[in-house]
Amino acid sequence: xxxxxxxxxxxxxxxxxxxxxxxxxxxxxxxxAGLAVGLLHAPTDAQQGDAYRIIFIHVPAAWMSMVVYLAxxxxxxxGWIWRVRLASMLARALAPTGLVxxxxxxxxxxxxxxxxxxxxxxxxARLTSELILLLLYAGYLALVESIDDPRRxxxxxxxxxxxxxxxxxxxxFSVRWWNTLHQGASITLGRAPSMADSMLLxxxxxxxxxxxxxxxxxxxxxxxxxxxxxxxxxxxxxLDDTRSTDAAVARMxxxxx
Amino acid sequence: xxxxxxxxxxxxxxxMGGYGLHVWGAYGxxxxxxxxxxxxxxxxxxxxxxxxxxxALARAKNxxxxx
Numbered sequence: 213x214x215x216x217x218x219x220x221x222x223x224x225x226x227x228x229x230x231x232x233x234x235x236x237x238x239x240x241x242x243x244x245a246g247l248a249v250g251l252l253h254a255p256t257d258a259q260q261g262d263a264y265r266i267i268f269i270h271v272p273a274a275w276m277s278m279v280v281y282l283a284x285x286x287x288x289x290x291g292w293i294w295r296v297r298l299a300s301m302l303a304r305a306l307a308p309t310g311l312v313x314x315x316x317x318x319x320x321x322x323x324x325x326x327x328x329x330x331x332x333x334x335x336x337a338r339l340t341s342e343l344i345l346l347l348l349y350a351g352y353l354a355l356v357e358s359i360d361d362p363r364r365x366x367x368x369x370x371x372x373x374x375x376x377x378x379x380x381x382x383x384x385f386s387v388r389w390w391n392t393l394h395q396g397a398s399i400t401l402g403r404a405p406s407m408a409d410s411m412l413l414x415x416x417x418x419x420x421x422x423x424x425x426x427x428x429x430x431x432x433x434x435x436x437x438x439x440x441x442x443x444x445x446x447x448x449x450x451l452d453d454t455r456s457t458d459a460a461v462a463r464m465x466x467x468x469x
Numbered sequence: 470x471x472x473x474x475x476x477x478x479x480x481x482x483x484x485m486g487g488y489g490l491h492v493w494g495a496y497g498x499x500x501x502x503x504x505x506x507x508x509x510x511x512x513x514x515x516x517x518x519x520x521x522x523x524x525a526l527a528r529a530k531n532x533x534x535x536x
Binding site: 256262269270273308309315316319320326327425429432435436437439 | 517
């Protein structure tokens with residue numbers, strides 16, 4: 213079996229049918245465990261008091277906002293250059309999740325900033341570049357939704373996504389390149405994290421939850437996009453979902469009557 | 470187990486050291502956003518599936534009618 217095997221939408225559909233229950237379960241369990249450790253067990257921060265507990269959602273959401281963007285731009289480019297239709301559909305499916313993660317990073321950051329900085333918002337490099345990320349996601353979605361022909365929409369979206377990818381390293385390194393009100397990284401490769409073990413564990417668990425959630429929700433959306441675009445394909449008939457089949461039969465009867 | 474818990478009481482847990490509104494507001498907003506996204510994605514998947522199966526059934530019916 214080659215790695216391109218699952219590029220066929222029918223096989224992708226079968227594979228994700230198997231994966232989805234595990235992804236949902238991983239998301240639910242790691243979220244529950246992460247919240248238990250982070251909200252019930254971890255100590256109060258010496259400087260920020262208990263307001264710091266927002267970190268367990270703020271940081272994973274912010275990480276995901278950047279990772280999802282790179283994935284979206286990457287798949288959009290693959291779909292554009294090699295004309296892999298599933299890659300373009302993946303890019304489309306990633307955008308709403310990236311938008312949600314970016315919005316959550318901004319909102320939870322504002323709610324955290326008020327008690328610790330005394331302000332909801334400042335135009336520093338980190339916050340501004342993250343806001344630009346939100347606008348890139350919104351612009352991508354508005355662009356692809358405004359073009360009726362899916363192939364043309366994919367190409368236009370890919371161009372925007374790839375150009376906008378420049379912003380991701382700017383977000384990541386902004387706290388080093390500029391003097392920002394936003395604090396520097398608590399976790400950097402090759403250095404001991406500047407956090408208590410239980411805080412680190414909680415953040416690891418909620419990060420895992422966000423990853424599993426993102427995979428699951430994106431798979432659900434890709435499956436929908438595949439069916440929207442390939443409803444005339446032969447394999448679609450073989451989908452064995454009685455509930456949906458019943459609904460479809462009922463609708464046909466309704467249309468015939 | 471009581472030593473595992475950071476808090477002395479439920480009230481202290483809910484108050485979050487005076488930052489209850491901020492902490493619970495942030496968690497509430499996250500829960501609401503993820504729930505909304507999950508609902509929208511599943512609704513889209515359900516509609517796509519129904520439409521695809523309706524089309525497939527219609528094709529099957531036409532094939533039978535043509536014979």
